[in-house]
Amino acid sequence: MKRVTTLLAGAAALCLASFATAAAADGHATASCGLGTGKAATGDAIKVGGINGNAPPGDFSGGTDAAAAYFACVNANGGINGRPIEYIVENDQWNPELAGQVATKLVVDEGVVALVGNGSVVSMAVNAKLYEEQGVMAMASGCAISECYESANIVSTNQGPVPSGIGALKFAIEELGTTSAACIGFNIPNNGGWACDWMNKYMASKGGRGVSILMDPTAVDLNSVYLQAIAEGVDTILLMLPAGPAIGLLKVAEEQGGRDLFKWVSPTPLYEPGVEAVLGDYWANNLYINIELNQFDSTGADNANWAAVMDAYGQDGDRRDTFSQSGYISAKFFVETLLDMEPGSIDRASVTEAIRGISGAQSDLLCGPYYVGDGDSHQPNHAGRMVKFTGTGFELVRDCYELDTAYLEPFFEQEKALGLR
Amino acid sequence: MVYGLFLVSGLAVGSLYALGGIGLVILRNSTGVLNFAYGAIAAASAMCAWQVSDWGLPGVISWLSAVAVGMALSVAYGRFIAPSLAWREPAVKAVATLGYMLILLGVIGLIWDDALRKISLPSDTVAVSVLGVRVTLTRIIAFTVSVAVVVGMVQYLNRSRTGLNMRALADNRDHSALLGIPIIKTETLAWGISGALAGFTGLIFGSLVRLEPTVITFMVIPAVAAAICGRLHSLPLTLAGGLLIGVVESMLTLYRPAAGLRSMAPFLIAALVILWMQRGEKLTFAKGA
Numbered sequence: 122m123k124r125v126t127t128l129l130a131g132a133a134a135l136c137l138a139s140f141a142t143a144a145a146a147d148g149h150a151t152a153s154c155g156l157g158t159g160k161a162a163t164g165d166a167i168k169v170g171g172i173n174g175n176a177p178p179g180d181f182s183g184g185t186d187a188a189a190a191y192f193a194c195v196n197a198n199g200g201i202n203g204r205p206i207e208y209i210v211e212n213d214q215w216n217p218e219l220a221g222q223v224a225t226k227l228v229v230d231e232g233v234v235a236l237v238g239n240g241s242v243v244s245m246a247v248n249a250k251l252y253e254e255q256g257v258m259a260m261a262s263g264c265a266i267s268e269c270y271e272s273a274n275i276v277s278t279n280q281g282p283v284p285s286g287i288g289a290l291k292f293a294i295e296e297l298g299t300t301s302a303a304c305i306g307f308n309i310p311n312n313g314g315w316a317c318d319w320m321n322k323y324m325a326s327k328g329g330r331g332v333s334i335l336m337d338p339t340a341v342d343l344n345s346v347y348l349q350a351i352a353e354g355v356d357t358i359l360l361m362l363p364a365g366p367a368i369g370l371l372k373v374a375e376e377q378g379g380r381d382l383f384k385w386v387s388p389t390p391l392y393e394p395g396v397e398a399v400l401g402d403y404w405a406n407n408l409y410i411n412i413e414l415n416q417f418d419s420t421g422a423d424n425a426n427w428a429a430v431m432d433a434y435g436q437d438g439d440r441r442d443t444f445s446q447s448g449y450i451s452a453k454f455f456v457e458t459l460l461d462m463e464p465g466s467i468d469r470a471s472v473t474e475a476i477r478g479i480s481g482a483q484s485d486l487l488c489g490p491y492y493v494g495d496g497d498s499h500q501p502n503h504a505g506r507m508v509k510f511t512g513t514g515f516e517l518v519r520d521c522y523e524l525d526t527a528y529l530e531p532f533f534e535q536e537k538a539l540g541l542r
Numbered sequence: 543m544v545y546g547l548f549l550v551s552g553l554a555v556g557s558l559y560a561l562g563g564i565g566l567v568i569l570r571n572s573t574g575v576l577n578f579a580y581g582a583i584a585a586a587s588a589m590c591a592w593q594v595s596d597w598g599l600p601g602v603i604s605w606l607s608a609v610a611v612g613m614a615l616s617v618a619y620g621r622f623i624a625p626s627l628a629w630r631e632p633a634v635k636a637v638a639t640l641g642y643m644l645i646l647l648g649v650i651g652l653i654w655d656d657a658l659r660k661i662s663l664p665s666d667t668v669a670v671s672v673l674g675v676r677v678t679l680t681r682i683i684a685f686t687v688s689v690a691v692v693v694g695m696v697q698y699l700n701r702s703r704t705g706l707n708m709r710a711l712a713d714n715r716d717h718s719a720l721l722g723i724p725i726i727k728t729e730t731l732a733w734g735i736s737g738a739l740a741g742f743t744g745l746i747f748g749s750l751v752r753l754e755p756t757v758i759t760f761m762v763i764p765a766v767a768a769a770i771c772g773r774l775h776s777l778p779l780t781l782a783g784g785l786l787i788g789v790v791e792s793m794l795t796l797y798r799p800a801a802g803l804r805s806m807a808p809f810l811i812a813a814l815v816i817l818w819m820q821r822g823e824k825l826t827f828a829k830g831a
Contacts, residue, residue, distance in 0.1 A: 180656035308805075337805035339760050341558065341751050342788065344551040344675075345795040345804070351547075352796065364658055369752035372660075376669065377676050399658045438655065 154194035162200020166207035170227035174241035176214035181240035183440035184262025184448030188238030190434040191452035224248040238448040263444035276499035280413040282316035285388035288411035301330040306361035308335035405512030421485025488521030546673030556788020557685035562765025565739035572708030572732035581762030582646035584744030585755040587612040612741020620733025767808035
């Protein structure tokens, strides 16, 4: 458990402020957060929760890491009109039983006003109903299952596999000449099954053909998965997989000399720091990835501030990935929302109402306005960018673009009702 | 032609299952322990090999470190934990190794964060075409080593003094002790051989499949299935079982309704073999242990 307490924030403020100053002197941008007063908040703490999944087989702590860094920065800069945020983070270790326990602890025992930066797909599936019953909102940051986007009280800043995957296919159809695609995903109904179904519908809507190739998450025989794609006779492979198995599949394809047999596209997971060292030159200029947020090295104000906040307030070992960007932006919108509230009136009910009232929030990390609203499902981030793997990094090949898919129609209706479309 | 593709692909993966199964059977033949931590030892070995390589040391040191770490972790358990369970039932011995597996998995998670890594072997870039499938030298090495280990270990167990000691231990530990067989020394040797194989298997898995500790750890499941095909005793049948599982898993891909069930293949084949072995009997694994 990681607590950013009032006292800690106060004691750390001077150190952090001096560290931030030193970072600025070294050429890094200076972190800018909340009220920007440079004075530590000392009032009554506002309890906020966060749940991540960090245990084998994966570390989804980037969102809560970034939110913790941003909240520490806010606390060192006047807090929420004088009140510091006490950010309580729990790790459910991908264990459904533990996910239920830690959510109950945060929501019922600790009485948090909201959850921010959540990055556990297990927790989201297990606790969506609890959040609704308890009237607490989760401004999540890292999710890849249907429950994240089909629940009234969860709004995730990352796109998840469906918009990002469709974004990759749209690019492939329009720029690479794709007419048929195999969606290779995990054989998990609310993840790979759900996402690949939507990929196939999208391909059909464009007059093409889509097939799902679903594999066990711990599958060893990736060669057969690759051969199955060959047997399907498709011209494009969409890697609807986390980075590790996606790279395993690319390695098998490399073994078989398969780079030129297909067009290779992927949603965001393959856009991860260090991927260039693992993939090598073979895939240079032959692998296209849809990214849900902006490039890690983009010069936009929010992206630069994300990096500065992580430099100044992050911990050693904090991840700097898409989930981290997403956690930063979730925390930023949350803080901006709280700053508009009367400090004395901040409780769960008022915070939930205020979060639902978010509409039209802007960030250079996103391609469109962020909103929440009163809907039973939320998908504020659905327009992305496309990058090409160059062998040594990534090159932007298409900036922000919208998607035309039946999946997004309910969300477009929400946006029309809010005057955002 | 397409069947040939999947046959070759299945044999390549099956040889990895067999390699794991052989290491399990060698150990069980001499100590009576079914080592569920085999995959975790392989994972730790693979991660250490990557670490040594990441430090900039030559590849050969990295590969040898995988084998050395596998041996060390296996012998550590065999020397310091297993003897205190020597008189317990086979199931208790096996479950204890599950605990060791969880400890190793936890330690691996503590040492190495969830970042992208890979092990590249020089043999990855050399390949021959078999029935339309490019088979890398690494896969050929995995297959060849599987067969060589089976042949070598069968000869070793049947013809050498220490091999005889191992077989005697597996049959009856008490009687072996009374006969003056150096139990600790013999068992340590068996744990060492099994650990070396685990280290090698982890290295090959890390290169051929992916360098993810969890995935390598749980390759023990098809490896156990392969070992069960060999009745947890026969090395040639374990090799055949591993190859069969790999081929069936691969071939199921061709039949779309069954393609999603491919991961069931090891369990299904192991269950069928157990049923076949148990015909007319009540106990399979406790017998003679």
